[in-house]
Amino acid sequence: MLLDMSGRLKVITVSLNGETRQFDSPIKVAQLLDQLGLTGKRLAVERNGEIVPKSQHAETAVENGDVLEIVVAVGGG
């Protein structure tokens, strides 16, 4: 397990839309979206069952073990 100087994980594991994914830590929601190429897309993010409003993407940290859902609009009736 890789830890940084203050004993925090350098790589975190999260559940992202049901898939296990790893990211370098620390990381904010906005940076995670950027790494996924989703910046500027019309989407919504839920972290551990709570919506993370767009206005808080830049300051909301993603932590080890988080369950994230990222949703978009698709064709439907």
Added chain:
Amino acid sequence: MNPLVIAGKSYNSRLLVGTGKYQDFEQTRQAIEASGAEIVTVAIRRTNIGQDPKQPSLLDAVPPSKYTYLPNTAGCYTADDAIRTLRLAREMLDGHDLVKLEVLGDPDTLYPNVSETLKAAEVLVKDGFKVMVYTSDDPIMAKQLEETGCVAIMPLASLIGSGMGILNPWNLQIIIDRIQVPVIVDAGVGTASDATIAMELGCDAVLMNTAIAGAQNPVLMASAMKKAVEAGREAFLAGRMPKKVYQASPSSPAGGMIGS
């Protein structure tokens, strides 16, 4: 023509369409354009992680700047899932609060679970959503949903995707007579005449997806549906002649016949 008014907003088209089941986004775009619809339903799903973000999306084919999006809860079987889905939709669409609530009962029939629907409607209305609600053609349930504060009651004509048309026009008639907010037939329309009959009954609008997307030529069917809804609406407003089994009333003068 008097407009359709939902939650204080006016729409010229009385045809609402879904955006699912098309071959590709180009066909989606063309069919929705041909339908003349102003309100389009969309589903909320997990984004495909790892897919090329530059791939075309529904938003390119059906831009939210041009159409009023109606996020739905298709695929939800509990009130909690439906509420969660619509809260995400509101966040995604920057506070947009006009939504379509549907809570399904089972995957074979897609028949609505009305008790879960009512539960979800109560929470969503309190939470500030303008709820257009899919339900059965039960007039009592329709009334309860209206009393909860839903802005449109959307009874099925027949099962979702069945194309079976209007199975119980008498129940629809009772709902139309008793409900003050718009009544929109949602689900079951199969072809243009079904849409016309719904409008002739006095429905305020019709919502459909498969009837268009599942046609051999969806774009042509979309155009047919536009006309069908308009024709039915005009016939309703015009007021049809009374039905008579017989007692002939010829259209031409009875007098002045040659040889009389």
